[in-house]
Amino acid sequence: MFQQTKSWLGLTPFTLFVAIFLLWPTLSVFRSALQPVEGSSKPAMLEAISGQYLSAILYSVRLSAITAGLGAVIGTLVAISAVSLNQLKGLRNALVGYSAVAANLGGIPLAFAFVASLGMQGLYTKLLSVIGVNLTDLGFKISDFSGIVIVYLYFQIPLMTLVMLPAVDGLKATLKEAAASVGATPRQYWRSIGIPLLSPSLLGGFLLLFANAFSAYATAFALSAGSSKLVSVQIRFYLQGNTITGKSNLGYALAAWMIVVMVLAMSGYLGLRRRSERWRR
Amino acid sequence: MSKHMKVTKRVQIALGFATAGILLGACGSTTASTESTDAAVVSDCPTSDIVDAAKTEGQVNLITLPDTWANYKGILQSYRDKYGIANPVANPDGSSADELTAVETLAGQPDMPDAVDVSPAFAQEFATKGHWEPYQPCLWDEIPTTLKDPNGNWVAAYYGLMAIGANTTVVKEVPTSFAELKDPKYKGLVAINGDPRESGAAFAAVMAASVANGGSFDDILPGIQYFADLKKSGNLSASDVTAASVISGETPLVLDWTYNYPGLAPTLADNGITFQVKVPTDGVYGGFYAQGVVKNSPHQNAAKLWISHLISDEGALGYIVGGAIPARFDALVAAGKVTPEMMANLPDPALLKNIAFPSADQVAKAKEVLAAQWGPMVAGK
Amino acid sequence: MIRRNLWSKIVLIVVAAFYVLPMIAMARFSFQRVPVIKLGWSTLGKNWTIESLVNAVTSDRFRQAAWLSVRLALLSVVLGLLVLIPTTVYVHVMKRGARSYVEFLSMLPYVVPPIALVVGISGAMKVVGTWFLASPFSLVPFYVVISLPFTFRSLDVSLGAIDLKTLVEASRSLGASWSRTIRSVILPNMKVGIINASFLCFATVLGEFTIASLLLKFTLPAYLAESQGNNPQGTFSVGLLLLVVSSLIFGLMNRLSKRKGQAFSGLTL
Numbered sequence: 001m002f003q004q005t006k007s008w009l010g011l012t013p014f015t016l017f018v019a020i021f022l023l024w025p026t027l028s029v030f031r032s033a034l035q036p037v038e039g040s041s042k043p044a045m046l047e048a049i050s051g052q053y054l055s056a057i058l059y060s061v062r063l064s065a066i067t068a069g070l071g072a073v074i075g076t077l078v079a080i081s082a083v084s085l086n087q088l089k090g091l092r093n094a095l096v097g098y099s100a101v102a103a104n105l106g107g108i109p110l111a112f113a114f115v116a117s118l119g120m121q122g123l124y125t126k127l128l129s130v131i132g133v134n135l136t137d138l139g140f141k142i143s144d145f146s147g148i149v150i151v152y153l154y155f156q157i158p159l160m161t162l163v164m165l166p167a168v169d170g171l172k173a174t175l176k177e178a179a180a181s182v183g184a185t186p187r188q189y190w191r192s193i194g195i196p197l198l199s200p201s202l203l204g205g206f207l208l209l210f211a212n213a214f215s216a217y218a219t220a221f222a223l224s225a226g227s228s229k230l231v232s233v234q235i236r237f238y239l240q241g242n243t244i245t246g247k248s249n250l251g252y253a254l255a256a257w258m259i260v261v262m263v264l265a266m267s268g269y270l271g272l273r274r275r276s277e278r279w280r281r
Numbered sequence: 282m283s284k285h286m287k288v289t290k291r292v293q294i295a296l297g298f299a300t301a302g303i304l305l306g307a308c309g310s311t312t313a314s315t316e317s318t319d320a321a322v323v324s325d326c327p328t329s330d331i332v333d334a335a336k337t338e339g340q341v342n343l344i345t346l347p348d349t350w351a352n353y354k355g356i357l358q359s360y361r362d363k364y365g366i367a368n369p370v371a372n373p374d375g376s377s378a379d380e381l382t383a384v385e386t387l388a389g390q391p392d393m394p395d396a397v398d399v400s401p402a403f404a405q406e407f408a409t410k411g412h413w414e415p416y417q418p419c420l421w422d423e424i425p426t427t428l429k430d431p432n433g434n435w436v437a438a439y440y441g442l443m444a445i446g447a448n449t450t451v452v453k454e455v456p457t458s459f460a461e462l463k464d465p466k467y468k469g470l471v472a473i474n475g476d477p478r479e480s481g482a483a484f485a486a487v488m489a490a491s492v493a494n495g496g497s498f499d500d501i502l503p504g505i506q507y508f509a510d511l512k513k514s515g516n517l518s519a520s521d522v523t524a525a526s527v528i529s530g531e532t533p534l535v536l537d538w539t540y541n542y543p544g545l546a547p548t549l550a551d552n553g554i555t556f557q558v559k560v561p562t563d564g565v566y567g568g569f570y571a572q573g574v575v576k577n578s579p580h581q582n583a584a585k586l587w588i589s590h591l592i593s594d595e596g597a598l599g600y601i602v603g604g605a606i607p608a609r610f611d612a613l614v615a616a617g618k619v620t621p622e623m624m625a626n627l628p629d630p631a632l633l634k635n636i637a638f639p640s641a642d643q644v645a646k647a648k649e650v651l652a653a654q655w656g657p658m659v660a661g662k
Numbered sequence: 663m664i665r666r667n668l669w670s671k672i673v674l675i676v677v678a679a680f681y682v683l684p685m686i687a688m689a690r691f692s693f694q695r696v697p698v699i700k701l702g703w704s705t706l707g708k709n710w711t712i713e714s715l716v717n718a719v720t721s722d723r724f725r726q727a728a729w730l731s732v733r734l735a736l737l738s739v740v741l742g743l744l745v746l747i748p749t750t751v752y753v754h755v756m757k758r759g760a761r762s763y764v765e766f767l768s769m770l771p772y773v774v775p776p777i778a779l780v781v782g783i784s785g786a787m788k789v790v791g792t793w794f795l796a797s798p799f800s801l802v803p804f805y806v807v808i809s810l811p812f813t814f815r816s817l818d819v820s821l822g823a824i825d826l827k828t829l830v831e832a833s834r835s836l837g838a839s840w841s842r843t844i845r846s847v848i849l850p851n852m853k854v855g856i857i858n859a860s861f862l863c864f865a866t867v868l869g870e871f872t873i874a875s876l877l878l879k880f881t882l883p884a885y886l887a888e889s890q891g892n893n894p895q896g897t898f899s900v901g902l903l904l905l906v907v908s909s910l911i912f913g914l915m916n917r918l919s920k921r922k923g924q925a926f927s928g929l930t931l
Contacts (some may be wrong), residue, residue, distance in 0.1 A: 011760060014749040018767050021807045025782025026774050052656035068696045078677050090917075091674075097913025100861035101905055102681060103812075104869045107799035109901040112525055117687035119520065120469055124687065136469065143519035152897065154684070157677065162862065163815055166854045171825025182662070201819050204765075208815055211772035218871070225475050225521035229660055231777070233476075237652070239777045240653040241479035241799070242377045242400045244648055255775050262773040266766055344878070349891045367720045372877040383878055386780065390796040392878055451699050526892035530697045544892065552695045553709070 026259065047097035049062035056231040057257055060214055063145070063230070067152040068209035074153070074200065075160020075209075076168075081170045082161070099158035106155055110156035110161030110186070115223070118142050125162045131163045150221060152213055157211060160205050167201035183220060199276040207269045231258060326419035327589040332364065333385050334582035340367045341583035344394040345375040349524070349544025352603025353438055359595045366583055376479070377403035378559030384412055384575055394444045395584035396574055397621065400481040404435050406573035407643055414579040414581065418589040423612040427638055428569060435573035438560065438603035438640070440589035441487040441538035442628050443482075443566045448533035449555045458563045459493040459507065471509075472532035474522040474541070478655055485568045486536040487655075488639070488647065498639040501647040502654070507656045528552055538568065539628055540605035558604075567636045595617060601626060606633060651657055685902060692899035705713040713895035715903065718889060724900070727885035730798060734881065735867035738805040739860045745806065745820050747856070751848055754826045761818075768814035771807050773811025776872035779804060798879045805867045812862035861912045868908070 033045045040047065047053070080089065082095050088228070119142050120133065125135050141147055171194060179189040184198045217232035231254055237244055238251030335341075348354035355425040357368055368593075371392070372379060377399040384407075399407065407413050411565050413434035421429070428437040445462070447455040452470060454460050454586040462471050491497070491504025511517040518532055524545055526532040549556050573593055574584040590596050597607035601623050610633070613619050624630065639647070695709040710781075718724055739891075753761040771779075828850065833843045871883035882904075890897045 011752060012762070014745055014764065014767075017745055017803070018807070018810075021783065021803045022767065022770055022774065022810075023777070025779045026770065028782040029774060029778045052661060055661060056656070063861075074677070077673050081673040084670045085667060085674070090913075093913040093917045094909075096858070096861070096916045097909040097911070100858070100865050100912045101908045103862065104865040105905070106869070107522070107871070109886075109898060110692075111521075111682075112435075112898065113524075113688040115520065115526065115531055116529060116691045117684045119529075119531045120518070122687065123690055123698060123701075124683070124703060125908075126698050126778065127680065135870070141469075141519070154681070157680075158861055162812075162858050163819055166816070166820040166858070169854065204815060204819070207769065209771055210886055211664040211811060215772045222521045222523075223520035228476055229656075234478075234656075235777075237476065237777055239477040239775070240376055240378045240382075242481040243484045244400055244478055244652055245378075245402050245406045247652070254743060255773070255778055257772045258775075259770070262769060264767075266769060269882060270762055304778070347888075347891050354892075372884065374891065375875060379876060380813070382781065382876055385880065386876070387796070450697060451902045475883065523894065524891050525691075525898065528697070528894060529691060530699050548892070548894070552697055552699065554697055635876075 001261065017190070023126045025145045028257050029252050029259070032249050032252035035249050037249045037253075044249040045238045047270075048250060048253035048257055053254060053257075055232070056229055056234050057261065057281055059143065059229045060231045061149065061261060063212035063220075067149055068206050070149070071153055071156025071160050071238050072202065073204045075157045075205070076164050078157065078161045079164035079168045083171075086217070091221075099161045102158040103155050103162060106216060110151060110154055111219050111222030113144055114147070114154075118147070123184065126134060144257045148220055148223055151219060152216070156209050156213065160209055163208060164198070167198055169198060173239070182228040200273050203269055203273050203276070208263060210265060214258065214262065290599045323569040325459070326593070327586055328419075331582050331585055331589075335366055335580075335586040336364065338366070338580040338583045340393045341580050341587050342392055342578070343368050343370045344397060344589070345372055345377075345382050346370045346398060347544075349375045349541070350603070351441070351538075351540035351605040352599050354544075355602055356591070356599035359599055360587065360590050363585065363595065366586070367386065368587065377481070381406060381412075382411075385410075388577070391579055392614070393578050394575055395580045396572060396587050398570050398572045400570060401568075401638075401641060402644055404430070404573075405645075407573070408432075408434055412576055414576040414578070414584075416574045416585050416588060418541065418585070418592045420592055420609060420612075424608045425509050425611070428608045430571070430573075435571040436592060436608060437569035438572050438588075438590065438596060438605075439565050439604045439607050440569035440608070440636075441540040441599040442535060442560050442632065442636075443485050443564070443568070444542070444628070446527070446535040446537055446540045446542050446632040447529060447557045447559065448530055449557055450553070451533035452523055453558060455557050457559050458508065458561045459490050460563055462534065463514065463516060465514065465516070467534060468508065469518050471511060471516050471534045472520055472522050472526070472530075472536070472539045476655075476660070477651055481568065481570075481578045482537050482541070484648075484651065485538070485566055487567035487651065489561065489564040492566055493561060493563075496553070498637075498643040499646065501650050505651065505654050507657050512659055524548065530554075535645065538605075540603050542602070543604040543626070560632060563572075565632050565636070567638055569638065598623075637649065670928050673731060683906065688898055689902055692895045695895070700811070706931045709791070712899070714893055715899035718771040718893060718896035718900045719903070721889075723880075723885055723888070725922075727880050727882045730880060731868055731882035734801055734805060737799065737802045738809065739863045739866045741802055742809060742863050743856065743860065744815055746813055746859070747852070748812075750814065750821060750852075751826075751844075754818075755848075756822045764814065765818070768810040770811050777876060780809070780873055780876045801874060801879055801881075804873050804886060805863070805870060808870065808873070809863040809866040812866065813859040816862060816894065817855040818861040820852050820858075824851055826851065861915070865908060865912075866908065868904070 033048070034043045036042055037044045037047060049057075074196070082092060085091055116122055119125065122142075128135060140149070174191055176189060179193060184192075184211065215232055217230060217236065219231050220230050221228055235251045235254045238247045238254070293565040346357065348351040357370065358370055360366070371383070371394070380394065380397045380399055381403060382398065383394055397407070420437065424436060428434070428440065445456060449455060449620045452467070454466070456464065456467065468617070473486045474480055474482040477487045487504040487508060488498070488501060489504070490507040492501040494507050496503035508517060520526055520531050522532050522535050522537065526534060527545060528548060539558060542556070545556070555654040572588055574581065574588060578584060592608060597609055597613055599620070601619065604626055606627055607613065616628045617626065683688065692712055693712060695711060696705050749764060753764050764803070827845050829851070830843055833847045838846070868882060871887065874881040874884055875887070886897050886901060
């Protein structure tokens with residue numbers, strides 16, 4: 001009993017820190033969200049789940065899930081490739097160095113880099129048109145869903161790489177050799193040993209990427225300002241804009257729903273992880 | 282001059298008068314009135330009491346005043362040159378809501394903003410929340426009634442018109458009306474400055490479009506429909522409008538305030554880009570921003586001096602250089618202080634004669650409709 | 663084996679191209695004063711200049727902002743590691759059940775919008791004393807909070823790759839003191855995680871804009887936002903410069919940290 005209390009005690013600094021700088025603001029978000037918006041009688045949270053707001057939330061979830069999935073797969077492949085080429089000097093350092101920076105790239109610089117590459121007046125748009133491929137005719141716009149996905153991958157892939165590198169490192173070479181000596185093909189190795197061993201980190205990384213994309217707004221806004229369908233951008237209209245006043249409760253309500261989505265995602269993740277960890281033992 | 286350095290006449294004049302404006306500012310010209318003073322109204326311009334008190338304070342905390350917005354760079358400079366008081370600007374690219382947040386979060390701190398420049402909607406919010414320190418700068422009487430608060434809370438030192446900014450290096454034929462913007466040859470080229478639910482300039486573009494399409498200040502729906510049509514036909518570009526997007530040519534046709542264009546002129550010239558500004562013939566819409574002193578801020582007198590400066594001749598001429606129409610424009614013209622060359626920097630005076638601004642109620646109602654309809658009708662499609 | 667290497671190389675080359683090409687386009691925009699529409703064989707070499715970059719980098723505003731951002735980043739890394747290393751070790755060694763609790767809290771910063779953090783804090787601080795928000799270093803705890811997702815994840819993954827509990831028990835049963843165990847068993851195994859966590863935190867702070875702008879602190883991203891309007895080409899070239907310099911620094915630090923030994927994969931006793 002004492003052992004139990006003692007171990008929870010060790011988490012006190014963290015808990016205290018998080019309580020002041022994270023939980024208190026979160027609670028105040030919910031407090032405002034449960035109050036009605038000016039001029040209406042129902043709590044803001046109910047209003048925030050209807051009509052255009054609901055489609056905004058779903059749109060954000062869709063974008064986040066897709067970029068997280070693609071980012072997770074490609075990022076893991078990059079990590080595996082880097083580890084298998086471990087002997088190449090400097091590769092690892094270059095990869096880690098650039099990934100750390102790229103994972104945090106976003107907003108206006110990143111959006112503009114892609115606009116400068118593939119926008120209507122983009123460098124590569126022009127180069128492609130010279131060889132006969134006209135992106136505008138093909139219907140590609142960097143501000144469309146597919147364009148935004150591509151730009152998001154720019155920071156999703158390096159983030160996953162950084163998360164997976166330690167995990168892939170941990171896949172002991174001995175296991176691989178052992179599997180090979182028993183006659184297992186590489187595919188069998190990955191299916192029965194590699195992926196299950198990596199799965200907690202894979203799931204955790206996916207969740208991280210999902211959350212990363214879900215909360216991002218600057219990049220999408222810079223790409224498609226007047227057509228912003230993301231809920232994270234919509235929150236700005238009510239909390240940080242120039243036109244709409246007095247609807248901050250609606251903004252907080254949208255934020256509250258975002259938190260709820262994340263809680264649901266986390267629960268799903270924890271459930272899946274519990275199942276995969278059973279294997280590890 | 283090489284082909285790349287070709288500049289339009291307007292831009293040349295703007296550059297020329299940037300210098301002239303500063304020179305005129307340095308000469309200084311304040312009119313002293315001999316009327317008696319009372320508690321709220323300051324009559325001589327500005328009183329030496331305020332100037333001395335401001336100099337003792339030594340600084341005025343300003344917020345969200347971009348250099349390229351209505352030539353604030355020049356106006357900030359002329360204030361420093363005239364009074365020697367520092368005027369640092371925090372968060373220049375922020376929004377009016379950010380200004381409100383700053384005032385509330387930093388209340389009682391030494392870096393609390395002393396004076397703000399906010400959209401009319403937020404001027405109302407500030408009043409409701411009691412953040413204004415009422416102050417009527419000298420020459421208050423020369424400001425038209427539509428451009429000042431009846432309770433003395435704020436002034437609208439400048440206003441502008443919604444205009445089409447055309448990058449003529451990319452777009453050869455310049456559209457001159459909202460109707461022309463619908464032409465298929467402008468596919469993917471038309472952009473508004475942000476999302477109207479957040480950006481004052483974009484909101485104004487929708488109101489202007491409304492006026493051009495059978496709507497009015499009371500009815501913003503035709504404007505929303507106009508942009509819905511523009512998006513459906515593919516003419517509306519979703520890219521955010523920034524200095525970079527204008528220069529790169531990604532957004533060659535921009536709907537923005539007249540006073541947002543002159544600031545870009547030097548960089549456009551450097552890149553060999555020609556530019557033209559046209560007020561749409563079918564939808565003339567003016568908009569102002571409100572400036573005032575913040576209650577209980579650390580440097581009250583320096584803030585009052587700043588507001589006086591904005592209204593004064595130096596401030597007014599500075600705004601003209603930036604392409605904005607100063608509040609005391611009529612008085613300045615009557616006193617012969619605005620030369621014909623300077624007039625070339627501004628929209629046609631004939632348009633200014635009949636300028637009307639929507640009332641606070643009309644803006645409030647329009648915002649409601651916009652918040653409810655822009656998403657489903659335009660953004661969501 | 664060889665085929666594995668070939669695939670690995672292909673993956674890395676494709677991804678490297680994806681990373682580099684947009685930056686090249688941005689560099690061309692920043693350093694060449696010719697709009698794309700006028701770009702052709704004749705104009706390809708014209709009007710290249712680093713003047714915008716020089717103007718931006720030599721300005722006082724840039725130096726002021728950069729110095730503040732670097733200091734904030736260093737402090738955030740230190741505070742973050744101080745808070746998280748003991749916590750992560752605890753949940754891996756002592757109380758596995760608490761891991762979900764810590765993990766959930768570490769994800770929360772993602773969905774609480776920065777504006778809510780700031781407004782929430784100002785409410786809390788009014789009770790304690792408003793002096794806190796006046797100092798630029800008030801940003802440090804916020805930055806630790808917003809980098810929680812990455813930092814916790816990095817430390818967590820590095821500990822999850824090994825069976826720390828068994829190692830610690832082995833070490834303790836062999837008679838090593840707690841401090842010896844921490845020094846020789848726990849920390850070395852966390853090395854890769856600590857490095858990754860520090861880099862991510864540092865890079866996050868250098869790139870964070872919203873909280874700093876709401877509290878009116880003049881950090882590097884605030885400077886970039888400010889100069890974007892009147893010197894876009896200079897601003898983007900500074901961004902590129904920061905990208906290159908940061909990558910080099912992080913890469914170098916990664917290399918230096920390896921000199922003490924290879925990446926650990928398990929037993930070190």
